[in-house]
Amino acid sequence: MGRKAKYNDENRPKKGKGRKDKRQKDPDTVFQIDPKNIQDDEDETKKLSHRQKQRAARRRKKKEEWKEKRKMIKDKKKIKKNEPPMEETEIINNEDVSDDDSDFDSLPDDNYIDNEKTESAEEDLDQTNENMEQDNNEQDMRLNIASQDIFIFPSDDDINNVTSIPEIEARVKDVLLVLSNFKKFREPERSRQEYIALLRKDLCTYFSYNEFLMERIMNIFPLDELMNFLEASETQRPVTIRTNSLKVRRRDLAQALISRGVNVDPVGKWSNVGLVVYSSPVPAASSLLPVIALAPKENERILDLCAAPGGKASHIAALMKNTGVLFANDANKSRVNGIVGNFHRLGITNSIITCYDGRIYSQIMKGFDRVLVDAPCTGTGIISKDPSVKTSKDKVDVQKCFTLQRELLLTAIDCLNTRSSSGGYLVYSTCSILPEENEAVVNYALRKRDVKLVPTGLDFGTEGFVKYRQYRFHPSLNLTRRFYPHTHNMDGFFVAKLKKFSDIIPTSVSQTQEGNAEMMDSN
Numbered sequence: 001m002g003r004k005a006k007y008n009d010e011n012r013p014k015k016g017k018g019r020k021d022k023r024q025k026d027p028d029t030v031f032q033i034d035p036k037n038i039q040d041d042e043d044e045t046k047k048l049s050h051r052q053k054q055r056a057a058r059r060r061k062k063k064e065e066w067k068e069k070r071k072m073i074k075d076k077k078k079i080k081k082n083e084p085p086m087e088e089t090e091i092i093n094n095e096d097v098s099d100d101d102s103d104f105d106s107l108p109d110d111n112y113i114d115n116e117k118t119e120s121a122e123e124d125l126d127q128t129n130e131n132m133e134q135d136n137n138e139q140d141m142r143l144n145i146a147s148q149d150i151f152i153f154p155s156d157d158d159i160n161n162v163t164s165i166p167e168i169e170a171r172v173k174d175v176l177l178v179l180s181n182f183k184k185f186r187e188p189e190r191s192r193q194e195y196i197a198l199l200r201k202d203l204c205t206y207f208s209y210n211e212f213l214m215e216r217i218m219n220i221f222p223l224d225e226l227m228n229f230l231e232a233s234e235t236q237r238p239v240t241i242r243t244n245s246l247k248v249r250r251r252d253l254a255q256a257l258i259s260r261g262v263n264v265d266p267v268g269k270w271s272n273v274g275l276v277v278y279s280s281p282v283p284a285a286s287s288l289l290p291v292i293a294l295a296p297k298e299n300e301r302i303l304d305l306c307a308a309p310g311g312k313a314s315h316i317a318a319l320m321k322n323t324g325v326l327f328a329n330d331a332n333k334s335r336v337n338g339i340v341g342n343f344h345r346l347g348i349t350n351s352i353i354t355c356y357d358g359r360i361y362s363q364i365m366k367g368f369d370r371v372l373v374d375a376p377c378t379g380t381g382i383i384s385k386d387p388s389v390k391t392s393k394d395k396v397d398v399q400k401c402f403t404l405q406r407e408l409l410l411t412a413i414d415c416l417n418t419r420s421s422s423g424g425y426l427v428y429s430t431c432s433i434l435p436e437e438n439e440a441v442v443n444y445a446l447r448k449r450d451v452k453l454v455p456t457g458l459d460f461g462t463e464g465f466v467k468y469r470q471y472r473f474h475p476s477l478n479l480t481r482r483f484y485p486h487t488h489n490m491d492g493f494f495v496a497k498l499k500k501f502s503d504i505i506p507t508s509v510s511q512t513q514e515g516n517a518e519m520m521d522s523n
Ligand SMILES: C[S@@+](CC[C@H](N)C(=O)[O-])C[C@H]1O[C@@H](n2cnc3c(N)ncnc32)[C@H](O)[C@@H]1O
Pocket: 287, 305, 306, 307, 308, 309, 310, 311, 312, 313, 329, 330, 331, 332, 335, 356, 357, 358, 359, 374, 375, 376, 377
């Protein structure tokens, strides 16, 4: 017997182990930036390989050298001040070389201070003690750091000849720690860029990315979020299915699946057709988002410009309740055949399926109430599904993608009917997380056509970038939404919704805007 699906029942009593146990857990973050996690040398030596021990020895040696340097600098300062009498200087030096704080407290003062000394000598002594105390505090602070495992920047040989993944993992943790408090943990002669470059190299090895894509991803996220994203992209997102509301209600579908032993749950309050499946392979929750944002209405004329294999188009048809007309287009003929098959199976009867290059669609047909552009992209949001993205995408791929995306988006806008009584809306989406394919493409369309961004209607997701590195986008780009595997437990995705106001094609564009666009082009 399956279990009954109960919706709208928030107070359902908690049951013991069961399907909830199969929920995908949050990603385990191996890399945590926590100074407390640093081992001292002794602990470390117990677990280390031969090469690691050699490195640890070099670290200790370097530490000693640092201590010596500090001591010399301090001694010089003392001499400059010309304060303490000889024996006190010795005491200071003794204390100075000691690693044990208790040395200072236990100094037999009386044995070292001549009772015959003048008042001014006593004042000198007070001053010296004060200095010593200060030095002591400083040293305490230093020792706190020294008692931890200070990360010594590796030599080129060490960088290039890492032999094991645990070594890389340890080094990534160390570098993250240094970067988390750069002033405190850096080596003075090393720049932040050097640590970042080392981190990038190690992350590429650890997670198997090429340097190009890793650099792009590192530009998007702060370090702690970066690690979460990389970890989350190693794990497949939960499978989500959409109820075909043309044939069945979600409640009945869930019941049918549960009675066949499939573990399902509603995907979330934001969708009334999605079900999360806890043990099988198919599309992700993010694919529901663009259609929810498009908000198709009955009896409208709607275009899905890049529709194959028809996942989102069939969702649109269902929301239209098989009324109006849905044009489902794709440039790829064999993929178009997939749409035909899927539409038959799903009982969709309001559609016309076409196979054109989307970039010329406005020359074939126009006057749509709504258009969806679910654009072809680099797929950097779905790395967990297609890990080849990690190594196969380069600068040229990104350029090719955003050039095509811009052209498709402009044509899609031209296909929209400005005078539509119910619509005039367009949704642009990608499964990429790169701003070049998302905010920059939409920003380009804002300059080239008479359109404005409007809220997506999705009440979750993070805001699109208005600023990204040195680039500045139109402030309304904050209305677009980004979705990430590590924050929303779904594939990486981008959704923007635009409203068209007229067929006017703006000609004059401010220099700054053009400048930004050129920067994105040359990026
Ligand atoms: C992200 S997929 C679309 C997925 C689809 N919306 C769905 O939900 O099933 C992008 C699609 O764009 C199509 N495509 C690529 N270049 C195109 C072009 N110039 N015109 C129209 N479609 C194109 C690809 O064949 C691919 O099927």
